[in-house]
Amino acid sequence: MNLDTTVTTELNQAAFDAFLEMREDPGWLQQQRREAWATFSQMQWPARNSEEWSRTDIRLLNVEQYPLLTASPAATLAAQPQLNQGVDLAGQSVCRDGHSAQVDFQQKWAEQGVIFGSLDQLATEHEALVKDHLMTRAMNRQYDRFAALHAACWTGGHFLYVPRGVVVDEPFHMVSALSDGQADLGHTLCILEEGAEATVLTETLSEEADDDGFHCGAVELLVAPNSHLRYVNLQNWGSRVWHLAHHNAIVEQDASLQWTVAAMGSRLAKVNQHVALTGKGADAQVNGVMFTEQRQHMCYQTLQHHVAAHGHSDFLYKAALQDRSRTVWRGMIKVDAQAQQTDGYQRNDNLLLNDGARADSIPGLEIEADDVRCTHGSTTGRVDEELLFYAQCRGFTRTEAMRVIVTGFFQQIFDRVTIESVRNALGEAIAQRVRDYA
Amino acid sequence: MPDFVKVAQVGDLPDPGKMILPVADRLVVLFCLDQQFYCMDDICTHDGGTLGDGELAACQITCPRHGAKFDIRTGEALTMPATENNLTHEVKVEGTDILVRLCED
Numbered sequence: 302m303n304l305d306t307t308v309t310t311e312l313n314q315a316a317f318d319a320f321l322e323m324r325e326d327p328g329w330l331q332q333q334r335r336e337a338w339a340t341f342s343q344m345q346w347p348a349r350n351s352e353e354w355s356r357t358d359i360r361l362l363n364v365e366q367y368p369l370l371t372a373s374p375a376a377t378l379a380a381q382p383q384l385n386q387g388v389d390l391a392g393q394s395v396c397r398d399g400h401s402a403q404v405d406f407q408q409k410w411a412e413q414g415v416i417f418g419s420l421d422q423l424a425t426e427h428e429a430l431v432k433d434h435l436m437t438r439a440m441n442r443q444y445d446r447f448a449a450l451h452a453a454c455w456t457g458g459h460f461l462y463v464p465r466g467v468v469v470d471e472p473f474h475m476v477s478a479l480s481d482g483q484a485d486l487g488h489t490l491c492i493l494e495e496g497a498e499a500t501v502l503t504e505t506l507s508e509e510a511d512d513d514g515f516h517c518g519a520v521e522l523l524v525a526p527n528s529h530l531r532y533v534n535l536q537n538w539g540s541r542v543w544h545l546a547h548h549n550a551i552v553e554q555d556a557s558l559q560w561t562v563a564a565m566g567s568r569l570a571k572v573n574q575h576v577a578l579t580g581k582g583a584d585a586q587v588n589g590v591m592f593t594e595q596r597q598h599m600c601y602q603t604l605q606h607h608v609a610a611h612g613h614s615d616f617l618y619k620a621a622l623q624d625r626s627r628t629v630w631r632g633m634i635k636v637d638a639q640a641q642q643t644d645g646y647q648r649n650d651n652l653l654l655n656d657g658a659r660a661d662s663i664p665g666l667e668i669e670a671d672d673v674r675c676t677h678g679s680t681t682g683r684v685d686e687e688l689l690f691y692a693q694c695r696g697f698t699r700t701e702a703m704r705v706i707v708t709g710f711f712q713q714i715f716d717r718v719t720i721e722s723v724r725n726a727l728g729e730a731i732a733q734r735v736r737d738y739a
Numbered sequence: 740m741p742d743f744v745k746v747a748q749v750g751d752l753p754d755p756g757k758m759i760l761p762v763a764d765r766l767v768v769l770f771c772l773d774q775q776f777y778c779m780d781d782i783c784t785h786d787g788g789t790l791g792d793g794e795l796a797a798c799q800i801t802c803p804r805h806g807a808k809f810d811i812r813t814g815e816a817l818t819m820p821a822t823e824n825n826l827t828h829e830v831k832v833e834g835t836d837i838l839v840r841l842c843e844d
Contacts, residue, residue, distance in 0.1 A: 349789060350804070355786070355787055355804075356786065356787045357787075358766070358782060358787065360766060361761055361764070361765075361766065568764075596764060596765075
């Protein structure tokens with residue numbers, strides 16, 4: 302790869318051609334990028350009055366202020382990740398400013414056929430494997446202009462492949478870091494073959510708490526029959542980062558996916574999370590934790606798509622909001638006509654810590670089968686002053702009482718997370734953010 | 740408290756008139772009415788519509804999305820479906836410069 306550090310921020314044909322020239326992608330990947338670029342060029346940015354974007358204002362986002370089409374070598378990471386603290390890892394892949402910086406991978410898993418590391422590098426080294434799965438089934442490259450931009454211009458990224466029957470009992474750790482004003486268009490692709498098992502901890506972070514930046518990313522999780530994946534995603538960008546992402550999973554027959562999402566950082570986050578249960582008996586559990594403050598805006602649009610019969614999905618998103626922050630959660634359970642005996646559940650709970658915060662919760666059902674159980678629920682409310690008074694009567698300060706109540710609010714999620722380091726990291730991150738509104 | 744920042748010049752807006760402007764981390768609507776200037780957040784408190792695209796009639800702006808009306812001088816929500824007042828910001832004119840200071844929430 303040409304390590305020329307020329308940076309361009311313009312998004313035009315000449316810049317894109319120069320970007321391709323800098324890279325050493327195989328022919329099929331170049332072709333995929335060109336098709337995506339053609340789509341990007343024909344599309345418009347999302348309209349303010351479209352249903353999906355009507356509550357999420359991105360007019361102040363100027364994509365061209367960020368250096369997207371670069372081939373800069375990545376410097377080492379200064380900020381400290383959290384999810385790997387005290388954990389023996391099967392491997393770690395680190396990207397900075399959209400490029401791979403470091404990969405560590407235990408030989409014992411490589412000897413069993415596991416493939417792990419930078420997607421950029423492995424797309425060339427394992428061409429056939431990556432070509433079959435990269436943005437072919439899970440992610441829709443034409444979903445919107447951000448998806449097309451990502452498909453055309455992704456760099457760095459993370460890749461995991463676990464062969465048939467291999468059970469990896471140590472977690473993998475994937476880190477994506479941004480320095481101030483930089484961009485990350487990383488793609489994460491995890492493929493579990495039949496009967497495989499793995500745990501993946503991913504996190505995003507900025508060097509400083511108030512850093513600016515732009516993330517236009519995607520995740521694809523492919524969970525083959527009878528395989529089991531636990532996937533954790535902690536989004537902890539700096540407070541001025543724009544975070545646009547498409548997260549997709551396909552869960553096949555008798556396979557299971559436990560997906561834990563924690564969203565703490567960014568200025569504005571807009572995430573589409575689509576899980577398709579395509580095989581009989583597929584199971585998907587999603588646990589979402591959001592904590593927003595200042596003027597943060599987080600919009601999560603989730604889809605539980607039941608394609609096959611006897612599927613089970615359970616999405617629980619909990620958000621605590623303070624200051625003038627805002628969350629928008631739009632959840633949909635879609636059941637196809639042949640997906641009989643589906644059991645689908647979605648719930649969104651919001652805890653407002655003060656006046657001025659706002660949570661919009663919009664669950665939905667689209668059911669074409671006639672023998673299913675589909676339920677949804679939503680709650681939004683303030684912290685009960687009587688609870689605070691009760692705690693203060695027993696010696697808590699008001700801030701301590703608020704922290705305990707907020708921790709209790711999230712306890713249902715923590716109980717569902719089976720990875721201790723993740724529970725500890727999330728609990729600590731949330732407790733640090735709670736402020737006193739006396 | 741934030742400082743006053745120059746956002747436009749007298750003459751940039753017709754009278755009556757309005758324009759959407761970025762100030763710090765948000766978009767605001769600057770109004771001119773009877774040679775007076777007013778400023779409020781661009782986002783409707785009801786459901787996120789863009790007030791700057793709405794119809795201005797006397798001292799009232801109508802959100803184009805669902806028809807909520809706000810008083811441009813005070814930010815008061817005048818009609819349903821808006822139930823929450825909008826945030827207004829300080830405006831002053833120095834010479835031909837129009838300056839805005841964002842009011843903290």
